[in-house]
Amino acid sequence: MRSVKKQWEMVIFDLDGTVLRSDKTISLRFQTAVTLAVNEGIKFAFATGRTLENVINLVNTIPAIPADAYIIACNGALIWQRHDNKIIRSVFLEQKDITVINDFATQINTPCFIIDNQALSTPFKEISAININRYSALTVKTSGIDWNNPKLTAPKMMFIASDNEIDDIQRKISVSLSESYHFVRSEPSYLEVMKKGVHKGAASHYLSEYLNIPPSRIIAVGDEYNDIEMLEFAGLGVAMGNARLEIQNSADWVTLTNDNEGAAYVIEHWILQK
Known part of the structure; x- marks a missing residue:
């Protein structure tokens, strides 16, 4: 069995259509998987088109989200570091x-x-x-x-x-x-x-360098067109089972749908090896 920490060090998840189910809730199974993976030393980031304020409010309602999680908001225009409430990168339209x-x-x-x-x-x-x-x-x-x-x-x-x-x-x-x-x-x-050049892939690259984690040890998971660059950047790009066909075809692996525990299954299969 491969060493968990040696193979994978970080998972970057999209939110809507990925971590969030159709009713905009996050399953207990996903939260349990995150907790177990954090115990194995895995870092987490969440990349979304949502505004930073919106995501912070969401994250603060989920106990399982680790204190040292990172948020990529507005499709990569902002990166926020949770543990000290600090924006570490911003690229705005003037x-x-x-x-x-x-x-x-x-x-x-x-x-x-x-x-x-x-x-x-x-x-x-x-x-x-x-x-x-x-x-x-x-x-x-x-x-x-x-x-x-x-x-x-x-x-x-x-x-x-x-x-x-x-x-x-x-x-x-x-x-x-x-x-x-x-x-x-x-x-x-x-x-x-x-x-130009602002997208989830570029933000993931910045975060990779900031944390000194090579792309080959990062898993990225998403379902929409705004996730493509992020999936291409990661060592393992995973499309949700509910993703558009184009996104599934561009991914390395396809998981289950967001309403069928697809996000949790990524962690269980690739990190926890259940």
Whole structure:
């Protein structure tokens, strides 16, 4: 039997569709597996498109999440170190970037949002909050932000619409725009925009160097397009059984679905060797 610590030293999990079940809960079996793996010296990180504040609130409700866990938030724009409540890396869109994305949104007549104080903010004055709230529970605001403020920054921006409408937005992205920014689908109705080179894979690479853990000893687990770079980076890239077919085809291994203990099974099979 191989040495656990020698083979694998860290697991990076996506949250929605991976650790979180369809009802947005985390199973006791997963929490038990994490506790046993921590006892074996394994480190954990959680990589998500969610805002840092949102993830911190979630993590603080789960006793099994280790004190020295790391959070990769906003698709890689932020990395937070839990044990001393410190952001160790941040790469934000600047005001000039936000203007460029909003100009593109104006051209295609589709609002793009930043998340400010747990609300979706946009300079679009005429917008149906009802339509947006079909896909997001956050409040929609069209005032309160000075979009011309040179100090304005954001970790990411978001287009929120139906699956087909997001498909249409992606087709309208120019080559020059795609060369300047990283567009990625985090869910069927979310198209997110970050600085070029900002994604979960780049953040995982930074964390790997920060902790002196080689990629070959890291397992990464996810289910969506915004997980692809992270799965490619890791020594073992695992797709959830509920992942899109493209993600499963790009992974090294496919586990069970998020509603069938797929995240727990990754730890049990590869770390605990049950």
